[in-house]
Amino acid sequence: MSSRSLNRIVLIGNLTRDPELKYTPTGTAVCTFSIATNRSWTSSDGQTKEEVQYHRVVAWQKLAELCGKLLNKGRKVFAEGRMTYRTFTGKDGVLRTIAEIVLDDFIVFGEGRKMTETVAEDKKVETESVIEAKPESSKEETVNPDDIPF
Template identity: 45%
Template sequence: MAGINKVILIGHLGADPELRYTPNGTPVANFRIATTERWTNKQGERTESTEWHRIVAWGKLGEFCGQYLNKGKQVYIEGRLRTRSWEDRDGKKQWTTEIIAQRLQLLGKPEKPSEEEVPVPEEAPVEEDIPF
């Protein structure tokens, strides 16, 4: 039986997305969102914990993110986890885990009336089809 790698998040952007293009012209957007969990502890005090998530969106979805997302915007994201490694300037191996976005929906109130007609992005291409 095949495994399942699926992530669903609703959170707020911590900064505007960084949109760049690979050498062959494929768009890719990188941004972080925060999810906050709130609860009452045993002492009756309201407590919260915020988790930050790295998001990567490729192709048309990446362009959509670069054009329509900004700091503070609330989004719904579906994707999958990917962990990758690289060597830093000192030659030490570094690791990061990120969510490869496959579906995204804007949430919250629109900032201006024209935003209500934002086009829905197509599903992201499979990562194996995109050269790094």
Template identity: 40%
Template sequence: MASYNRVVLVGNLTRDIELRYIPSGLAVAEITIAVNDRRKTSSGEWVDEATFVDVTLWGRNAEVASEYLQKGSPLLVEGRLKLDRWETDGQKRSKLRVVGEKMQMLGSRTGGGSGGGSSHRAASQASEDHGAYDSDESYSADSSPRDAQPTGGGAGYDDPNIPF
């Protein structure tokens, strides 16, 4: 029988991240994400409901999250579900959590709004660490490729034989 275990969550951090290292030197961060759901009740009023999901980040994802994110920061996490089981005082317990494999910081890069207060410089550094596009470093409004785009005023622009 085939199986597929994949979770994608978008939410906000419920507390600041505490980074720790296991004896092998690998970074680990246990975080909780609040995922909000808004639905309409049978009486027609809107109700907001938050679901709190525990997520474990490992390695560089844990280090980057610890460095650039704080309580309230918006975050997208992709990973897999894992069921932890243990016994306490003779009672069997279990807890479902997400093992985060990919992480994307969301929000603005300017430090205002919903970006959780992170600075543009911090977000730019995180983007460089993950090879993401950094708009301020790689593009300027005066770049020459934009000048090469047709504007509609050139010779032959109204030619009826143009195939589009």
């Protein structure tokens, strides 16, 4: 019997851009966005230091559609998922590896109405009413610190 393992990521941070909702050729919803998290500490010389980390997040199926509807740039969220790595060939022909969090669940902070009401409304939305977007090739995400709303 092999030992068990755990791959769990939990983040609380702010979206650095609006989510990008697309559909695969088979009609599966996929939504990508980025979350920034901050860490501050006092150095040995007494100065306060701050560090920002950017996390690429991807959601699939119904969760992707909810992300596309409920999230926007600057919104604070709790996100839970698992870390994955994938490789692709860039437009320059170079093989690249990208780390991303596959979203399992999320909570939106600062929302005016209850999430249960929003989820109930979203269950009425049918995927046929959503226009399919043409899938793009994978590309690395770069975030300009000046574009971050905090």
